[in-house]
Amino acid sequence: MGLISVSGQPGCRFEEVARIAANRLGFELVTASRIASLVEHEFAALPTVPDKAYLDLVASIVARLATTHHLVICGDGLELLSKQLPGMLRVHIVAPDSVRVGNIMLDERLDRPAARQSIRAMEERQRAGRKQKFGLSGLPAHLFDLILNAEQLDPEHLAGLIVSAAHSAGLIERGYLSAAAEAQLQFRCRLRLSKHGIVPPDKIALPRKSFAHPSEEIFANLLDFYRIPWEYEPRSFPIQWDRDGKVSEAFTPDFYLPEFDLYVELTTMKQSLVTRKNRKVKLLRELYPHVNIQVFYQKDFENLIFKYGLAERSLAKV
């Protein structure tokens, strides 16, 4: 089982590092928000989840996912899962105050004093969360295999180091968690969870991400580089109906960028496809005026490449 945990100080963009590393390794990324929604989905019947049960709940979920995926799990305190899931590579990202404050200034459009205040508040929440959920008051270095400093290295570089470490540790060559190992682990988790009156249900599934076209994977990589969160084909919009009112045509934009509340549709160089997609986008805008959608053309790629590149371009392609 290839399993990597990535955590970090607030404002050092460790989630982006995790995303890039997961993409490069071909591992599935499971973020803190994804874990929260899986916990909610899996244990919907619970009125509240006791703090002390949190780690076992997550371990139960991660163990199931690890039978079909290699994983990068991203969130505070998840390095502690190594007790239940030995062999995990535990990574922690740190950065000086100036870097983290700068990131928050930009991400949250704050001035420097407000960004610093925001960082302090996040640190306080992080400290309180670790204390409540894991009984830890500090962040001892020995809990991690790799502590990386983001002061001079950008997320691409940091992800590169994680990828190298994963190769060195042989994570890539490992198989998925075996059914027998999972059963044993689930048994131990259930035993501990039962003390809190929690009984985990049977199955949890995580569909594998696969792109319909290579250009979509390239665009996803581009978004990762620019540290932009994305979702792939999260929603279909009906754009035509037959006489009986049944949907006869739907349009599924390729990407959704939650940070900008924007759907993005990619086009290729083929003019016939461009025309067809433009028609769909036009229909979508008419039918759903509140939905923001932008088409990313081949020429947009070229503008990014050629403006700062050495290669000459043919204007005919622009």
Added chain:
Amino acid sequence: MTPELALGIEKVLFTEEQIEHRIGEVADQISERYKDKSLKLIGVLKGSVFFLAELARRLRVPVKIDFLAISSFSNRSGAPGLVRIAKDLDDSIEGEDVLLIEDIVDTGFTLRYLLQTLSSRGPNSLAVCTFLDRNSRRIVQVPVEYRCFEIPDRFVIGFGLDYNQLYRNLNYVAVLKPDRD
């Protein structure tokens, strides 16, 4: 045949007089905002050079100037359009009021990268001024405080903008013929 047509130009978008007038207006806005302060202009090579020079001449606040250059590359996973800093700033911007000067902003990817990079270096403030804004192509929303002109989705040259490194020295902005070889 006029000289413009000989250059393969379809039409002039902004004349020298229009550019001069508009830069004056934007310079006034900037001077007002940064009055009693000194301002560091950071130009992104090479396209912003002409605009930065003209803007700096029209500002009424003390100005320092620095440049950075970026270059494109593709990473191993095949994503083109990624950029890296090829020439970094000569001096620190810590504690400075920084105005990043761009020739054109379209998708916003590159500007986002630059803002992320510069914001981590401790400037007192960081804002963006662009000569041209092709807002219709925006994917990534980036804060652009000052813009001289918004332009349509056409390929433009002149006043710093090039086609295969040519045309930067035109003192107007024009649309190039799309069928030019």
